[in-house]
Amino acid sequence: MDLQNYLARRTPDYPDTATLGACLRAMVEAGHDRLPLPGSGLTLERFQRLADVAGHDLGLCKLYEGHTDALAIIEQLGGSPTPGSTWGMWAAEPPQARVKVSPAGHMVALNGRKAWCSGAGVLSHALLTAWDADDQQQLVAVALDQPGVTITDQGWQAVGMGATGSVEVVFDGAEGQAIGNPGDYLQRPGFWQGGVGIAACWYGAARRIADSLRQQCAQREEPHALAHLGAVDTALQAAADVLRFSALHIDAHPEDNAELLARRARAVVEQSAEQVIREVGRALGAGPYCKDRHFAHLxxxxxxxxxxxxxxxxxxxxxxxxxxQPDEVWSL
Structure with a gap:
């Protein structure tokens, strides 16, 4: 069963982190986390799958995107995740929450606090950024079911995206495995390629929100709603074109620095998504916000x-x- 059919058979209603975690584990067991790597020649397929999950449920997509991103990073840097494991990708670095690593035999010891740890209470492992004695950033893979890992209930009072449980985690001598060399997380081509993947998630949710308006206009042609639908279509088309181009460019130049590409794509998709939210809300009024649970969550x-x-x-x-950039930066 492909991913779209798999999601279509599930009710998009995940009231808490435990429910999201159970769904992610089921997706892993069904093999739906095995996405093509960025730059593999099938980057658009990767973006499409991320968009599909986002349109189903954004909380699930947050965990799914982090898990699949962690798997891609580990593979790119020469590691091998435990079969059946579920991963968080925790790279936020607010100044008040920093994890330090020190050598501990063939492994490293982690100490400190990590913030914005989505799914911490339901995942088996995490790939996180930490800092060594030379103040260099190091990726570390860590099992979360060990002594020295405390998953708090702090740092998360969200309503939107609330089910992701993006709490703070405290490490006190926990054991982890260094992945790659210091600096690899930001320096590898996959960093900015993954940044475009986040935009694909935004697009998938915006597309599903927009579909509520499209369906209403198909049933009843009200002039103002149709005008809003036209504006929504131009926004989504621009975002889709940018994502398709980005995927093709990444596949054609997999080792290039994709920062400019990614920043452009993210800006276009973000603006498109914000326009979709505005246009659909003005066209449909309060009805779907209050009577359509899936729409209201998204x-x-x-x-x-x-x-x-x-x-x-x-x-x-x-x-x-x-x-x-040179003068030709905007040439057709």
Whole structure:
């Protein structure tokens, strides 16, 4: 059974982290986490699957994207995850929550606090960023069911994306395995390729929200709703075209630095998703917010998920990159 059919057979209602974790484990057991690697020639298929899960449920997509991203990183850097394991990819680095690593035989010892740990209470493993004695960033794989790992109930009071349980985790001498060399997480081509994958998640949720408007307009042609649908279509088409181009470019240049590509794609998809939220809400009114549980979850979750973008800060960085480009940067 392909992923779309698998999701179609499930009710998109995951009230808590435990339910999300059970669904992720079932998807892993069914082999639906085996996505093509970025740059493998099938990057668009990877983006399509992420978008499909996002349209089903964004909380599930948050865990699924982190799990599949961790698997891709481990494979790219020469590791081999335990069969049947479920992974978090925890790379947030707020100043008040930093994990340090020190050598411990063939492994490393972790000490410190990690924030924004999505799914921490229901995952078997995590791949996280930590810092060595030379203040270099090091990826570490860690089993979460060991002494020295405390999953708190702190740092998460969310309504949108609330079921992801993105709490803080405290490490006190926990054992982990270093993955790759210091600096590999940000320096590898897959970092920015994965950043486009996040935009595919945004797109998948926006597409599903927009479908509520399309279905209503197919049943009743009200002029203002049709105008909103036209605006939604142009926004989604622009986002889809950018994601398709990005996938083709990544496959054609798998070892290139994809930062400019990714920042452009994320900016376009973010703006498109925000336009979809606005247009659909104005067209449909309060009805689906209050009477359609799936729609209500997506419309509450997507603005939170979109904040993985840093808004004007990301646009300013994109502007810096563009200012250094040759005159042909916008040529057709």
């Amino acid at each position: 419309i509450a979750d997507l603005p939170v998920f979109l904040r993985q973008s840093h808004a004007e800060r990301d646009l300013a960085t994109l502007g810096q990159l563009i200012a250094r």
